[in-house]
Amino acid sequence: MADFSTSQAREEFEEQKKVVQELQDRLAETEIKVVEGENLRKKLHNTILELKGNIRVFCRVRPLLPDDGVGTEKAVVSYPTSTEALGRGIDILQNGQKFPFTFDKVFSHEASQQDVFIEISQLVQSALDGYKVCIFAYGQTGSGKTYTMMGRPEAPEQKGLIPRSLEQIFQISQSLKCQGWKYKMQVSMLEIYNETIRDLLSSNRSSNSDLTRTDSGTLGKQYTIKHDANGNTYVSDLTIVDVCSIKEISSLLQQAAQSRSVGKTQMNEQSSRSHFVFTLRISGVNEGTEQQVQGVLNLIDLAGSERLSKSGATGERLKETQAINKSLSCLSDVIFSLAKKEDHIPFRNSKLTYLLQPCLGGDSKTLMFVNLSPDSSSVGESLCSLRFASRVNACEIGIPRRQTNMRIADSRLSCG
Numbered sequence: 252m253a254d255f256s257t258s259q260a261r262e263e264f265e266e267q268k269k270v271v272q273e274l275q276d277r278l279a280e281t282e283i284k285v286v287e288g289e290n291l292r293k294k295l296h297n298t299i300l301e302l303k304g305n306i307r308v309f310c311r312v313r314p315l316l317p318d319d320g321v322g323t324e325k326a327v328v329s330y331p332t333s334t335e336a337l338g339r340g341i342d343i344l345q346n347g348q349k350f351p352f353t354f355d356k357v358f359s360h361e362a363s364q365q366d367v368f369i370e371i372s373q374l375v376q377s378a379l380d381g382y383k384v385c386i387f388a389y390g391q392t393g394s395g396k397t398y399t400m401m402g403r404p405e406a407p408e409q410k411g412l413i414p415r416s417l418e419q420i421f422q423i424s425q426s427l428k429c430q431g432w433k434y435k436m437q438v439s440m441l442e443i444y445n446e447t448i449r450d451l452l453s454s455n456r457s458s459n460s461d462l463t464r465t466d467s468g469t470l471g472k473q474y475t476i477k478h479d480a481n482g483n484t485y486v487s488d489l490t491i492v493d494v495c496s497i498k499e500i501s502s503l504l505q506q507a508a509q510s511r512s513v514g515k516t517q518m519n520e521q522s523s524r525s526h527f528v529f530t531l532r533i534s535g536v537n538e539g540t541e542q543q544v545q546g547v548l549n550l551i552d553l554a555g556s557e558r559l560s561k562s563g564a565t566g567e568r569l570k571e572t573q574a575i576n577k578s579l580s581c582l583s584d585v586i587f588s589l590a591k592k593e594d595h596i597p598f599r600n601s602k603l604t605y606l607l608q609p610c611l612g613g614d615s616k617t618l619m620f621v622n623l624s625p626d627s628s629s630v631g632e633s634l635c636s637l638r639f640a641s642r643v644n645a646c647e648i649g650i651p652r653r654q655t656n657m658r659i660a661d662s663r664l665s666c667g
């Protein structure tokens with residue numbers, strides 16, 4: 252009797268074990284399918300957006316910082332969990348009222364630099380395939396634009412999108428060598444400060460910060476923005492440096508960081524008061540197939556978008572804030588005109604919009620980050636930024652075009 256019940260129990264146990272194993276296998280299969288499904292969703296989503304020609308918008312909320320002050324930690328930001336809005340929605344609470352927004356992607360304060368980079372790495376890679384790519388960060392002072400774009404280069408896991416993108420580009424260009432591809436890379440870096448372009452890689456810039464704050468760039472240099480028929484942008488007299496390695500770019504980034512104007516406002520100790528534009532031009536030639544590609548990667552850290560009343564700026568700082576507000580309001584004029592499909596788009600109204608013309612009005616793949624501070628005292632600014640970002644997201648700028656041709660056809664054309 253005892254033997255019978257033991258063997259029955261063993262059989263039941265074996266049966267249960269089989270069921271558990273089957274369930275585990277099915278779970279593993281489903282998990283793989285979910286990952287595959289998510290990858291497919293991302294790919295289709297990207298394709299749809301490319302076909303629609305919209306500017307993509309990613310939103311990123313930074314963590315609360317000790318400097319944010321006591322009483323500002325009240326939760327004003329939340330993330331909807333519904334299937335449609337998961338990972339794409341953000342709700343802002345102001346005076347008991349909830350304001351919902353949806354973007355292509357929303358990163359909470361928990362997102363790491365790597366999490367953010369994974370989402371843009373495909374876009375970065377397309378610069379190597381011959382596309383013009385433009386990524387810019389918009390948001391109030393201290394909301395995490397520079398952290399997102401540059402990060403803290405001294406800590407590897409906190410490196411931002413610029414160093415990560417460049418590392419990826421160099422890695423992939425190396426691995427494409429065996430397929431016959433050779434790439435030439437050129438870097439330029441500029442800032443727009445009080446409506447004046449400054450060359451951040453010029454070797455003969457004045458080191459006197461007061462002088463450089465008020466002069467019109469490096470002496471005798473014009474820095475005129477020009478667009479050619481292919482939608483490529485050039486800035487006259489701007490230093491362009493050939494680069495062969497990530498190490499070379501890193502030292503150029505350091506040089507540029509030292510040259511950047513930084514000032515103090517009530518909102519951020521080390522507030523960057525200028526728009527920073529990093530440009531990498533990529534020319535690729537395939538020795539085997541004679542194919543040529545020309546891509547551009549523009550990475551832009553805009554100056555803080557806070558309103559005058561909040562920044563507490565006076566004197567020189569007030570002038571800067573007014574200039575920043577002017578160029579950012581020109582940017583929003585351009586965005587609104589594009590959204591309304593007006594015949595005339597006022598690109599020429601500011602240096603920033605004229606420089607960005609091919610990214611905003613042309614055939615680039617453009618992505619905007621809207622950065623937010625999570626503290627309750629920033630809720631008004633956050634709403635302004637999110638409303639602007641929603642308009643940007645709705646803008647159709649055209650279908651991205653790849654700049655590629657055959658070397659033979661090219662040389663015939665130039666001979667003829």
Ligand SMILES: Nc1ncnc2c1ncn2[C@@H]1O[C@H](COP(=O)(O)OP(=O)(O)OP(=O)(O)O)[C@@H](O)[C@H]1O
Pocket residue numbers: 312313314316360390391392393394395396397398399519521522523524553554555556622
């Ligand atoms: N995701 C994040 N994780 C950790 N710290 C962050 C994050 N985002 C921003 N910070 C920190 O918050 C502070 C302000 O960020 P940051 O300087 O990037 O703001 P900003 O928007 O670029 O300001 P500005 O307009 O003055 O350039 C910095 O100390 C930065 O290191």
